Amino acid sequence: MITEMIPTQISKFEVKEQPLLSIRDLHVWYELRRFGFGHAGYVKAVDGVNFDLASGETVAVVGESGCGKSSLMKTILGLNVPTSGEVIFDERNLSKLTGDELRAYRFDIGYVQQDPYGALPPFMTVERILEEPLIISGVRNKKERLERIHKALGEVKMHPVEDFLQKFPHMLSGGQQQRIVIARAMIRGPKLIVADEPVSMLDASVRVEILKLMRALQEAHGLSVIYITHDLSTVKYFSARIFVMYAGNLIEKAATRRLLENPLHPYTLALLAATSDPDARNAETFKEVPPGEPPSLVNPPRGCRFHPRCAKAIAGLCDEKEPPDFTPEPGHSVACWLYEDKK
């Protein structure tokens, strides 16, 4: 039963030797200046992130606001310049790309924004919104452009297509707007889609529909998807792996099913415990929530960044030395000293 729920794209699409996206020791720091000049420190939004993403693989990055997941995403999209470390996409090093190469790179990635209404220009019709990326990427033939727009709208199940072409974003419902955003991300045939909380602004009854649509598109085209979310309950319907992010680090990486069955990091455990399922019995008990709040990224705590909130913190170790990634079971890594002897 569980195996049916988890997307099986890894077996469907041969994983190539070379990962599609490879992130090596990535740091994204923003400089803080006092009164516009004079150095005042850094906001360490992404601080030493490593991962590989195979072609056709879906991964969810789960974390709370301010954990650096948007900075990570923007760096992958080529909107931020990494402070150090490398982003290697399809054997191209992102930081070395310039001009036309960078443009070509951006045609290979699609971006699905969080707020569809904010992401669509209000003064453009659906046709114009979808035509623009084609014009920019050099599709000169108007007939070809229209064909591709029709195809893209059909793929996101906007039927009949003709009814929507001349509409403006405000004439569409939230779910339809999000379909247009997805169609726009898909229209140039990208290899990777970065979806930033694509359903958090939508109503409950539409959420699942959009997630299922994205999964169908992902399977049909063998896309790689990075799904950024704070909602653990939607993850298992969509991605094969989960990365949990806290204060600029990926603290736990595992296959979705393993992570939900056997969560290891105390922060992951706290996130899972805080996620409610609709059940009347919830009202009878209090939830266990770790005290305090995520640390400032300007001056994060020494050692493990979660240690001030962690009930299992080991004095003299967790507050001194930053934990490296341990691998207590194959394919499941966790940055926590509790699992040191199990590597």
Add this chain to the structure above:
Amino acid sequence: MKQNLLKVRDLVLHFRTEHGDVQAVDGVDFDLDHHKAVVVLGESGCGKTSLSKAILRLLPRNVKRYSGQVHLQGTDVMTLNDEEYRKNVRWVSMSLVPQAAMNALNPVLRVGDQVAEPAMIHLGVSRNEALAQARRMFQHVGVPDDFLERYPFELSGGMRQRVALAMALVTTPALIVLDEPTSALDLLTQANIMNVLKRIKHELGTSFILITHDIATSSELADEVAIMYAGQIVEVGEAKDFFPAPLHPYSQMLMASVPRLRSETDPMFITGQPPSLIALPKGCRFAARCPFRMEKCSEEPPVVTQGNRKVKCWLHAQ
């Protein structure tokens, strides 16, 4: 017979707009007992925020029709004039935590003064007494005492939400209306706020109307559940009956659309869209999206009582 804290009967709130009349709240009935919490669940645009405004009489200028009965502790507050309502009801026996309240704090005033203000104005107590009361409420919502002296920008989102809650509590009303109190907060902060609300319910005996679209989180506080669709309440009942087996087809489909962490059911979605509140269909408003639609559904469905539960649907009529 035991007296209900709140009894709402046939509450109607229609707005006048350029395109026609918006029937945001259209004949709402429900009851709420002392020390209980009712959750009003609905999707965006179903009229749930308008319902909170109608109960608290916080009306915009374009009201077309505002009628019905709202019995609070035995008095029909709809018969009071605005001045009496302001003096005796709003904040005194019933207060509101509006949507995004944490962003509505005045940035240039200390939070302690802001929390104390309703007590000074509505209860007529001195500033020192009001501040002492604010301090007590800060303890109830779990904000450290010395935060009274701080400004909103010095507080995190979760702390500001607690301050907004303390402000609603400072006059010790019997009922608090919470409009989406956790929707802009992070997961762990949400869990914290729900813990605070549960504790206040136990410690102070306050009743809550919790208005939200977040079904999973709402179950943390709910004693009763009311499902709202297109301006009407289609089902109301106790949480322990509702969550395992909703009655109305809309409630059933809405519950089936919630992704769950701890079960392997495949979530469903509801095709189509809710009707526009300007041009409502005749008969059942959910009929166009309902898989169990019958001929009868083109007529106004009756409210069927089944034990403690009520459901507005032909399927449950004899």
